[in-house]
Amino acid sequence: MVSLTINGLQYAVDAEPETPLLFVLRDTLGLTGTKYGCGIAQCGACTVHLDGQATRSCQVPLESVGTQAVTTIEAIEQDAIGRKVVEAWVALQVPQCGYCQSGQVMAAAALLKQTPRPTDGDIADAMTNLCRCGTYNAIAAAVRQAAA
Amino acid sequence: MHPRLPSSAPSRRRFLAGAGGALVLSALLPARSARAEAQGPAEGAGALAPKPGTRVSAFLEIHPDGTIRLRSPFVEGGQGIATGMAQIVGEELDVPPSRFVVECAPPGPDYAVVNGIRMTGGSFSTRSSYETMRRLGATARDLMIRAAAAKLKVQVGELTTRDGLVLHAATSRAIPYGDLAGDALKLKPNPSVPLRDPATFRYIRQPVPRLDVRDKSTGRAIYAIDQRVEGMLYAAVQHAPRLGTEPKTLANADEVRAMPGVHSVHRLPGAVAVAADSWWRARKAVEALRVDWSAPKPGGIDTVAADFSSEGMLAALKASADPGHVAEEQGDVAGAFAKAAKVVEADYDAPYLAHAQLEPPSAIARFDGDGTLDVWLPNQMPEVFQAVSAKVAGLQPAQVRIHSPMLGGFFGRHFTYEAGNPFPQAILLAKATGRPVKVLWSREEEFSRDAVRPLSFSRFRAALDAAGQPTAIEVRTIGEGPIGRYFSMMMQTPVDPSAVEGIVEKPYAVPNRRMTFTKVAHPVNIAFWRSVGHSMNDAFYESFLDEIAQAGSQDPFALRMALLQGSARHRTLLSTVAEMSGGWQRGPYRIEGGMRARGLAMASPFGSETATIAEVSVEGGEARVHNLWIAFDPGSIVNPAIVKAQVESAAALGLSSVLFEQIVYRDGVRQSQNYDTYPVLRREHMPKVHVRIVESGAPMGGAGEPGLPGVPPAVLNAVAALTGQRIRALPIANTKLSAA
Numbered sequence: 001m002v003s004l005t006i007n008g009l010q011y012a013v014d015a016e017p018e019t020p021l022l023f024v025l026r027d028t029l030g031l032t033g034t035k036y037g038c039g040i041a042q043c044g045a046c047t048v049h050l051d052g053q054a055t056r057s058c059q060v061p062l063e064s065v066g067t068q069a070v071t072t073i074e075a076i077e078q079d080a081i082g083r084k085v086v087e088a089w090v091a092l093q094v095p096q097c098g099y100c101q102s103g104q105v106m107a108a109a110a111l112l113k114q115t116p117r118p119t120d121g122d123i124a125d126a127m128t129n130l131c132r133c134g135t136y137n138a139i140a141a142a143v144r145q146a147a148a
Numbered sequence: 149m150h151p152r153l154p155s156s157a158p159s160r161r162r163f164l165a166g167a168g169g170a171l172v173l174s175a176l177l178p179a180r181s182a183r184a185e186a187q188g189p190a191e192g193a194g195a196l197a198p199k200p201g202t203r204v205s206a207f208l209e210i211h212p213d214g215t216i217r218l219r220s221p222f223v224e225g226g227q228g229i230a231t232g233m234a235q236i237v238g239e240e241l242d243v244p245p246s247r248f249v250v251e252c253a254p255p256g257p258d259y260a261v262v263n264g265i266r267m268t269g270g271s272f273s274t275r276s277s278y279e280t281m282r283r284l285g286a287t288a289r290d291l292m293i294r295a296a297a298a299k300l301k302v303q304v305g306e307l308t309t310r311d312g313l314v315l316h317a318a319t320s321r322a323i324p325y326g327d328l329a330g331d332a333l334k335l336k337p338n339p340s341v342p343l344r345d346p347a348t349f350r351y352i353r354q355p356v357p358r359l360d361v362r363d364k365s366t367g368r369a370i371y372a373i374d375q376r377v378e379g380m381l382y383a384a385v386q387h388a389p390r391l392g393t394e395p396k397t398l399a400n401a402d403e404v405r406a407m408p409g410v411h412s413v414h415r416l417p418g419a420v421a422v423a424a425d426s427w428w429r430a431r432k433a434v435e436a437l438r439v440d441w442s443a444p445k446p447g448g449i450d451t452v453a454a455d456f457s458s459e460g461m462l463a464a465l466k467a468s469a470d471p472g473h474v475a476e477e478q479g480d481v482a483g484a485f486a487k488a489a490k491v492v493e494a495d496y497d498a499p500y501l502a503h504a505q506l507e508p509p510s511a512i513a514r515f516d517g518d519g520t521l522d523v524w525l526p527n528q529m530p531e532v533f534q535a536v537s538a539k540v541a542g543l544q545p546a547q548v549r550i551h552s553p554m555l556g557g558f559f560g561r562h563f564t565y566e567a568g569n570p571f572p573q574a575i576l577l578a579k580a581t582g583r584p585v586k587v588l589w590s591r592e593e594e595f596s597r598d599a600v601r602p603l604s605f606s607r608f609r610a611a612l613d614a615a616g617q618p619t620a621i622e623v624r625t626i627g628e629g630p631i632g633r634y635f636s637m638m639m640q641t642p643v644d645p646s647a648v649e650g651i652v653e654k655p656y657a658v659p660n661r662r663m664t665f666t667k668v669a670h671p672v673n674i675a676f677w678r679s680v681g682h683s684m685n686d687a688f689y690e691s692f693l694d695e696i697a698q699a700g701s702q703d704p705f706a707l708r709m710a711l712l713q714g715s716a717r718h719r720t721l722l723s724t725v726a727e728m729s730g731g732w733q734r735g736p737y738r739i740e741g742g743m744r745a746r747g748l749a750m751a752s753p754f755g756s757e758t759a760t761i762a763e764v765s766v767e768g769g770e771a772r773v774h775n776l777w778i779a780f781d782p783g784s785i786v787n788p789a790i791v792k793a794q795v796e797s798a799a800a801l802g803l804s805s806v807l808f809e810q811i812v813y814r815d816g817v818r819q820s821q822n823y824d825t826y827p828v829l830r831r832e833h834m835p836k837v838h839v840r841i842v843e844s845g846a847p848m849g850g851a852g853e854p855g856l857p858g859v860p861p862a863v864l865n866a867v868a869a870l871t872g873q874r875i876r877a878l879p880i881a882n883t884k885l886s887a888a
Binding site for chain 1: 225226227228357358360361362363364365366367368369370371373374376382408426427428429504505506507508554555556557558559588590591592789793794796797799800801804822823824828829830831832834836837
């Protein structure tokens with residue numbers, strides 16, 4: 001059994017140590033807000049926070065999580081900055097199909113925690129998740145609005 | 149010889165409008181289900197065989213708390229159709245759209261509102277159902293008023309409605325719809341209920357917020373991939389490296405069966421599968437299977453042979469000498485070429501493309517105790533998936549329930565496409581294991597089996613007079629389109645409209661025209677892909693039009709204006725896009741320390757019209773697009789915010805395709821496995837996109853796809869203006885651009 005702290009709660013998980021955190025979240029624990037997109041850290045749909053850092057959970061083996069606090073999209077509104085990000089996403093009507101947007105919101109919240117007033121360059125560096133609906137401009141505008 | 153046609157062959161625009169086609173397809177579809185008929189006269193006599201879109205109880209549930217559940221004929225996949233339907237029905241029902249909960253309806257004859265069939269595609273949803281759904285809302289409102297009149301013992305004329313209440317002003321009484329719904333649905337609907345005067349619209353034509361945005365911003369939206377059912381097994385598959393080959397022997401099945409969590413190992417058509425207690429375990433196990441696959445044919449293009457390549461396929465299209473069938477013919481083409489002062493010729497080609505939607509496909513199949521089957525899966529055409537599921541399961545369509553959750557992107561991905569979908573595998577595995585099974589394709593399996601936008605080829609010729617004006621244009625299109633592949637029974641001529649759209653029915657006054665289509669079938673699984681034939685054909689045609697301009701020493705903008713003398717609608721769009729961009733200037737010009745140029749293109753996709761200008765520079769041998777200006781005329785609209793978002797989204801996909809995208813086959817195998825080997829548009833490539841909606845008042849056109857086709861040629865024309873390089877083989881990434 002591996003012990004995990006996710007969204008402030010303790011979980012004991014029985015899975016192979018190399019199992020990606022992504023699938024532990026989705027299939028073992030039923031936290032399906034975090035999405036599987038590519039499995040090779042290209043798309044960012046699986047982005048969660050590990051101790052506040054945006055991390056692609058498809059590349060995090062269960063055994064490497066240790067005592068780091070895992071935050072997923074399900075708890076993002078419990079965080080003041082996360083709530084501002086969500087409200088900006090809603091106000092600017094960012095999502096289209098929406099499948100990548102959990103990861104986008106998590107990436108934006110992590111960026112604003114570290115850099116409350118990001119430049120366009122900061123946004124370009126931090127917001128590298130793919131969006132096949134091409135909502136990139138709306139995403140950048142929402143990040144700026146959440147930072148304002 | 150082929151008969152000379154007075155005008156073009158049936159185009160996509162008219163394709164689904166004809167009753168003949170609709171009848172043919174409805175014959176394929178399950179007959180009106182026993183269940184629907186058993187429900188009997190839900191709304192009075194005559195409700196037994198309802199006209200699609202008229203039976204209120206099939207669409208609306210009105211709850212005591214004031215919420216409205218709308219069973220939509222359409223599936224939501226990012227295009228905003230759920231919100232649009234709530235606006236249209238809510239407008240006439242007199243209920244704010246925000247009170248609607250919209251879900252995709254199950255299969256059933258009530259929902260065949262797209263000219264007699266049901267699909268979410270072809271940018272048809274809003275334009276085909278607008279009147280029907282307005283009338284549905286108005287009919288339901290009328291039922292509420294009449295139920296209230298009976299309850300209050302007053303005349304109908306004394307009652308009004310407001311926000312889901314029936315009001316009797318004289319006595320200051322108000323009854324919520326939720327309290328009336330039971331009685332109201334027993335009344336006979338009034339077939340000639342008046343519709344609201346558009347001047348009084350409160351929701352239609354407004355940027356009403358989308359109903360699903362908060363759920364999609366907080367991880368609460370549920371897609372097919374997120375669903376689970378009690379007792380289900382997870383399954384992962386490994387497909388044959390080449391489409392059409394089969395698993396012969398499994399060298400290590402016993403070892404794999406002993407891996408953690410593994411339930412069973414299976415052979416499937418063209419694939420092997422492992423069912424396990426988690427998807428990750430299933431995937432590890434199926435990838436550990438050592439499979440001996442049957443041998444492909446050594447060569448040829450009738451199957452995916454051992455030596456099949458996209459390069460070889462293109463060569464086969466180019467080599468075809470078959471004169472094909474006339475798609476459009478006007479005037480005296482041979483005479484015009486005989487008198488030409490100059491002849492321009494060019495060949496254009498575009499590659500296979502993947503949909504690359506972010507949600508990998510999945511499906512859950514569950515056989516129930518009574519012998520019926522439930523299937524949860526992403527789809528754009530529930531009745532067809534029901535029919536195919538029934539066939540795979542050995543059941544009647546009425547024994548199959550299809551559940552259609554929202555789509556994590558589709559762009560044409562979710563038609564049945566034979567081997568291109570996991571649901572038949574889920575059904576076979578559920579049958580084999582006696583358990584509900586969820587099949588999820590890894591991203592790699594999706595790239596190996598996604599049905600692809602066909603690789604395409606067209607050969608252009610134009611005759612110019614001494615003044616540089618085009619007097620004739622001739623185009624040979626050789627290949628295959630998805631309508632011919634999957635819906636050929638609906639075609640009235642041998643010309644596949646999805647192969648030639650964007651080349652025929654242009655608005656330009658070129659007096660002599662001859663366009664032909666020669667079918668050469670692809671051995672691979674081909675698909676509809678956002679804007680379908682327009683996705684490459686407008687790139688070809690509009691690029692070639694710039695070649696004509698160059699050969700005739702004309703400015704591309706001036707040439708188009710001249711060729712559009714007869715169409716005020718198109719001239720308005722052209723002027724609008726020029727004004728949006730600060731006045732037409734082709735360049736090259738210096739700005740921000742570098743050289744840029746602009747390209748122009750028009751397109752007439754899916755009943756809408758677009759004019760697009762792209763501004764491009766070259767950095768490190770690659771094209772960089774800085775701005776896209778798009779003037780968009782869909783005739784009329786329902787939600788301007790959603791329309792603008794769709795145009796920007798389609799533009800991004802068009803840009804992605806022209807810059808980077810290609811599925812390449814080598815030795816029968818696709819060379820892309822994931823997003824690292826199939827580059828798509830990233831944030832750093834996203835230009836500013838300026839969209840202006842021009843409502844000409846023409847019949848309503850589509851909105852989801854039409855923003856795309858103008859973008860690739862605008863970019864190609866800008867690249868030519870900047871570098872002098874005319875790119876005729878897509879994508880641009882295959883050509884090293886010279887610095888400007």
